[in-house]
Amino acid sequence: MQKNWKVGLLFILPALSFYLLFLILPYALAFGVSFVKWRGVALNMTFNGLGNFTHMVGDPNFWKALGNTIFFTFFTGIAVPAMALFFAVSVTRRLVAGARFFRITYFFPNLISQVAIAVLWWFALNPEFGILSNFLRLLGLTSLPSWLGDPAWAPWCIVAVKVWASMGFYMVLYVSAIEGIPEDYYDAARIDGAGEWHSFIHITFPLLSEMMKVSVVFLLLNGFGTFDVVRIMTDGGPDRATETLATYIYENAFELGKFGYATTIAMTLFLITFSLALFSLWLQRREAVEY
Amino acid sequence: MKSRIVFFLILLLYACSFFFRGEDPIARMGDDVMEGVFFQGGYGMQWVFDAADEFERAHPEIEAYVWGNPRAWDQARPRFLGGNPPDVFWGIHNINFWVNLGDGLVANLDSLMDSPAYGQEDLRFRDTFFPGSLTEGQSEGSQYFLPITYSVNGIWYNKGMFDEHGWPVPDTWDEFLELCELIRRTGGGVAPLTHQGKYPSYFGMIYRALVYKLGGIELVCDLDNLEPGAWTRPEVVRAAALSRDFIEKGYALEGSSSFSHTEGQMIWLQGKAAMIPCGTWLESEMKNALPPGFQMRLMPVPGFADGKGGVGAMEASAGPAFWVPRQAAHPERGMEYLRILLSRKMAANFLREIGSVQPILGSTDGVVVPPAMQSALDAIESAGGETFNFRFTSWYLEMDNEFDNALGSLLIGILTPDAFAARMEAMAQRLRRDPDTIRFHRAPPTPLAAS
Numbered sequence: 001m002q003k004n005w006k007v008g009l010l011f012i013l014p015a016l017s018f019y020l021l022f023l024i025l026p027y028a029l030a031f032g033v034s035f036v037k038w039r040g041v042a043l044n045m046t047f048n049g050l051g052n053f054t055h056m057v058g059d060p061n062f063w064k065a066l067g068n069t070i071f072f073t074f075f076t077g078i079a080v081p082a083m084a085l086f087f088a089v090s091v092t093r094r095l096v097a098g099a100r101f102f103r104i105t106y107f108f109p110n111l112i113s114q115v116a117i118a119v120l121w122w123f124a125l126n127p128e129f130g131i132l133s134n135f136l137r138l139l140g141l142t143s144l145p146s147w148l149g150d151p152a153w154a155p156w157c158i159v160a161v162k163v164w165a166s167m168g169f170y171m172v173l174y175v176s177a178i179e180g181i182p183e184d185y186y187d188a189a190r191i192d193g194a195g196e197w198h199s200f201i202h203i204t205f206p207l208l209s210e211m212m213k214v215s216v217v218f219l220l221l222n223g224f225g226t227f228d229v230v231r232i233m234t235d236g237g238p239d240r241a242t243e244t245l246a247t248y249i250y251e252n253a254f255e256l257g258k259f260g261y262a263t264t265i266a267m268t269l270f271l272i273t274f275s276l277a278l279f280s281l282w283l284q285r286r287e288a289v290e291y
Numbered sequence: 292m293k294s295r296i297v298f299f300l301i302l303l304l305y306a307c308s309f310f311f312r313g314e315d316p317i318a319r320m321g322d323d324v325m326e327g328v329f330f331q332g333g334y335g336m337q338w339v340f341d342a343a344d345e346f347e348r349a350h351p352e353i354e355a356y357v358w359g360n361p362r363a364w365d366q367a368r369p370r371f372l373g374g375n376p377p378d379v380f381w382g383i384h385n386i387n388f389w390v391n392l393g394d395g396l397v398a399n400l401d402s403l404m405d406s407p408a409y410g411q412e413d414l415r416f417r418d419t420f421f422p423g424s425l426t427e428g429q430s431e432g433s434q435y436f437l438p439i440t441y442s443v444n445g446i447w448y449n450k451g452m453f454d455e456h457g458w459p460v461p462d463t464w465d466e467f468l469e470l471c472e473l474i475r476r477t478g479g480g481v482a483p484l485t486h487q488g489k490y491p492s493y494f495g496m497i498y499r500a501l502v503y504k505l506g507g508i509e510l511v512c513d514l515d516n517l518e519p520g521a522w523t524r525p526e527v528v529r530a531a532a533l534s535r536d537f538i539e540k541g542y543a544l545e546g547s548s549s550f551s552h553t554e555g556q557m558i559w560l561q562g563k564a565a566m567i568p569c570g571t572w573l574e575s576e577m578k579n580a581l582p583p584g585f586q587m588r589l590m591p592v593p594g595f596a597d598g599k600g601g602v603g604a605m606e607a608s609a610g611p612a613f614w615v616p617r618q619a620a621h622p623e624r625g626m627e628y629l630r631i632l633l634s635r636k637m638a639a640n641f642l643r644e645i646g647s648v649q650p651i652l653g654s655t656d657g658v659v660v661p662p663a664m665q666s667a668l669d670a671i672e673s674a675g676g677e678t679f680n681f682r683f684t685s686w687y688l689e690m691d692n693e694f695d696n697a698l699g700s701l702l703i704g705i706l707t708p709d710a711f712a713a714r715m716e717a718m719a720q721r722l723r724r725d726p727d728t729i730r731f732h733r734a735p736p737t738p739l740a741a742s
Contacts, residue, residue: 039390041372126550149548238700239696239697
């Protein structure tokens with residue numbers, strides 16, 4: 001047994017080395033950097049103790065960015081699974097004609113990079129020549145908002161784009177899970193007089209719980225890491241109305257030359273995300289249903 | 292079978308890496324090289340290559356290897372960290388010149404400034420610049436940064452549209468508002484002005500000019516010097532009120548608050564608005580989108596007959612751009628490249644190729660200055676050479692960010708003029724108290740003047 005353990009270690013050593021070198025070590029270094037003042041260009045670092053953390057607690061922009069990040073995570077976290085589930089059930093249970101077409105169409109945004117999606121929607125939301133405003137004008141609406149330039153609308157535009165961009169991925173996850181549910185269950189339910197709604201509530205939804213668990217963790221990670229769409233569409237504006245923790249980290253590190261402080265926020269973000277992921281797994285800790 | 296094919300393909304891919312790995316040009320050239328890294332933006336790269344050719348003609352024993360791209364600073368940063376920076380550098384976007392200076396990364400250029408000018412050996416290099424144009428790159432009496440262009444900010448107008456409708460170019464703010472009203476009445480749906488609202492610093496060109504024209508250069512210096520109470524002075528608040536009032540009157544094209552710089556400028560070129568605030572880089576930035584026959588002209592932000600700054604004064608700047616990294620392998624070669632790049636000959640070449648003026652005396656002699664740029668120079672001449680510029684935007688990047696955010700909120704009506712001023716004053720106070728902020732000071736400067 002002892003011998004086998006050593007051989008096993010030998011086999012995993014290359015992968016473990018890379019893991020330690022390129023993941024654990026950078027995290028450990030980042031943890032160290034969060035306690036120093038560092039501008040990120042020269043190797044001049046000054047130990048700052050908990051100074052970066054106390055500064056962060058008193059920084060209103062940090063709280064604004066955290067609030068926005070929670071806003072984006074919460075609303076995409078609700079809208080994406082709900083819509084993905086709705087469409088997944090629709091196309092797997094043949095509730096709509098042309099289910100195959102819709103499967104491909106909804107997944108299509110996942111084939112495009114987030115950057116391209118952000119640019120696409122940035123043009124679409126232009127109040128002068130964008131497709132949305134022009135369509136609404138065709139309907140007779142005249143006093144239209146300046147979508148991305150209006151702090152009341154810009155966060156919702158970001159949520160809408162994030163939902164549009166990621167919904168297809170989760171739909172495919174749910175589709176694969178639903179297709180794994182034996183048809184016999186539905187047949188039995190049908191014989192007992194259950195309609196589609198009751199089949200969904202009592203069969204589909206409970207048997208999707210494992211996949212829902214995975215998707216919630218994905219959405220949490222994705223929501224708290226919101227960066228590219230915001231960076232391109234609004235640059236965090238107007239007046240930080242769409243600033244997220246990730247864009248604020250970028251601003252501090254790369255624009256203001258405060259790498260130490262930016263790393264402090266990054267470590268905080270990591271701790272928040274990690275805790276939330278653990279919490280969501282704990283919340284859904286019931287035994288997996290096997291079928 | 293499948294796994295064998297995959298294994299073979301991976302092996303083939305690995306083998307390819309031996310043949311298509313590229314090469315390190317610096318390693319190939321050995322030590323007889325001068326390396327320059329430059330931001331590639333609206334000005335392109337040809338002027339940099341031309342200067343490299345000139346460098347090699349002057350120093351045939353050294354190869355001038357210059358390269359660049361839009362993310363030059365981000366790409367060069369690891370080399371600065373590794374102590375292996377290029378010999379000469381120009382980067383924009385996210386670069387804080389003064390923090391780099393404070394970190395000891397920037398070479399002192401005083402010896403270069405006192406050396407003979409390239410092609411005009413009877414003159415010192417420093418004496419070939421427009422008067423006052425070197426001050427923005429100096430710290431404690433020494434030169435660390437050199438400017439790339441002499442840029443002038445103001446309000447661009449569509450000359451063809453103005454001529455067609457007989458619209459006058461205004462001098463005072465009241466005349467400007469009358470003009471906007473006239474455009475709205477007679478322009479057939481054309482908005483008086485659009486702006487690049489996603490980046491409020493563009494409207495900042497109007498706001499800052501109003502501050503100068505109301506409060507004069509002493510107020511500008513007080514704002515730059517973070518003097519207590521400077522941001523809450525009546526002129527600062529009044530400039531904010533006038534800016535907000537302008538938007539409230541509906542003189543800006545609807546939706547402008549969300550336009551990026553290229554969107555706003557494109558919409559202006561499409562004739563949907565008559566005017567737009569911008570600097571003299573506008574023509575080269577939009578050269579691929581210029582409609583045939585489009586004529587753009589620059590006017591000063593209109594002023595006030597009773598203001599402390601001249602009615603026609605222009606915001607002009609020769610801001611910091613080029614520098615020589617102190618840890619470069621050959622800093623003296625980097626300085627030599629700058630001596631050539633900013634010579635009268637190469638500045639004239641820059642003007643011919645790009646249409647922008649570098650702050651080098653005599654560089655416009657015998658060169659046809661494009662009408663757009665000429666209009667900027669004419670405007671300065673009409674103002675008797677009176678120019679101004681603000682330094683807080685490059686000295687204190689946090690304040691610059693706060694200014695953009697607060698101005699954006701002022702323009703869309705979230706902040707009142709008083710609240711805008713209070714917010715800026717709070718930021719100034721925070722910076723005054725921050726022990727890590729490198730403080731700068733300026734006295735009322737000698738105005739820049741074009742030759």
